[in-house]
Amino acid sequence: MTNNDTQKEKGLKIILLKPRGFCAGVDRALDTVDTALKLFSAPIYVKHEIVHNKFVVKRLTARGVIFVEELSEVPDGAIVIFSAHGVPKSTRQEAVRRSLRIIDATCPLVTKVHSEVINLANHGCEIILIGHKGHVEVIGTLGQLADGSIKLISSVNDAMTVQINNPNKVGYVTQTTLSIENTKEIISVLKSRFPNIQVPPKYDICYATQNRQNAV
Numbered sequence: 001m002t003n004n005d006t007q008k009e010k011g012l013k014i015i016l017l018k019p020r021g022f023c024a025g026v027d028r029a030l031d032t033v034d035t036a037l038k039l040f041s042a043p044i045y046v047k048h049e050i051v052h053n054k055f056v057v058k059r060l061t062a063r064g065v066i067f068v069e070e071l072s073e074v075p076d077g078a079i080v081i082f083s084a085h086g087v088p089k090s091t092r093q094e095a096v097r098r099s100l101r102i103i104d105a106t107c108p109l110v111t112k113v114h115s116e117v118i119n120l121a122n123h124g125c126e127i128i129l130i131g132h133k134g135h136v137e138v139i140g141t142l143g144q145l146a147d148g149s150i151k152l153i154s155s156v157n158d159a160m161t162v163q164i165n166n167p168n169k170v171g172y173v174t175q176t177t178l179s180i181e182n183t184k185e186i187i188s189v190l191k192s193r194f195p196n197i198q199v200p201p202k203y204d205i206c207y208a209t210q211n212r213q214n215a216v
Contacts, residue, residue, distance in 0.1 A: 025107030026051045029084040032105040036081060037063055045074045047091070048083045048136055050105070071095060079103065085136040086110040088143020109176045110137055116200055117144045120171040125198055126164050128153060130186050131175030138175055159189035171198030 029050050036044050042064020049057050049067050057067065066073075071094050074080050080100045082091075084107040095102050120127050127150045131138040142150050153162050164170045172190055174183055190197055 023107075025084045025109060028107070029081075029105035030056070032103060033060060033065060033081060036079060036103055037065070040079055043078070045078055045080045046083060047071065047080060047087060048085060050081070050083050071098070071100070074098075074100060077101070081105050083136070084110065086114060086140035088140055089145075090143055106140075107176070110140070113141055113173050113176065113200075114144050116171075116173050117141060117150065120173075120198060121145055121149065123169075123198075125169045125171045126166065127151065128162060128164075128170065128172040128190065129175070130154070130159075130172060130178065130183060132178075135175060137177070141173070141175070153186065156185050156189055159186045160193070164194065167194045168196045170194050170196075171200075173200055 033044065033046065033050055043066045044064060045066050045068055046060075047068060050060065050065075051057070061067070068074055071080070071091060076098050078100060080095060081103045082105055084105055086106040092102070117127055117129075127145070129138065129141055129150050129152050131141070131152060132154055133152060138152065142152065144150075151162055151164075153159055172187070187199075
């Protein structure tokens with residue numbers, strides 16, 4: 001038996017990879033929702049789907065969880081949980097202004113990226129974010145600073161053409177769930193163009209993503 005479980009059914013070979021399943025950040029967020037349901041009466045509002053899994057979402061909805069994309073859908077004073085993807089600073093500020101009871105289930109790795117963005121800005125650096133436009137996590141990271149403060153790139157071509165005012169005062173961060181190989185290529189181009197670019201204190205790509213990519 002190899003590291004992977006193998007099943008056969010009706011001539012179809014199914015390989016179950018190890019590791020598989022949810023990452024620690026999603027497990028933490030699911031535990032947070034479960035605890036909130038036990039401590040407080042429904043409904044519990046969650047900003048964005050807690051995980052992109054229709055079976056989990058359906059099961060939580062049946063227990064009284066209401067998933068929303070906008071805070072305007074949440075009544076004043078209600079409980080709202082921020083998903084593992086994180087939220088823009090403006091979302092958090094609006095929740096406080098409206099006296100929503102906030103439970104933050106943002107993945108610690110995403111929170112780390114947010115902290116790095118703020119730290120780079122405090123040191124006067126221009127900031128490059130490697131990520132996919134429109135992704136919920138990317139929206140949250142971009143929203144840690146004023147509009148236009150972070151330059152989003154998603155490809156080697158973007159890395160070759162992104163414009164920086166001071167090549168000696170620039171740093172980058174990454175979306176945590178990107179392909180490791182693609183990210184390495186983009187980072188290589190950035191380092192070639194900007195030899196003094198500030199790199200994250202620790203590699204930002206989620207270890208769970210890497211482990212699952214290696215398994216595949």
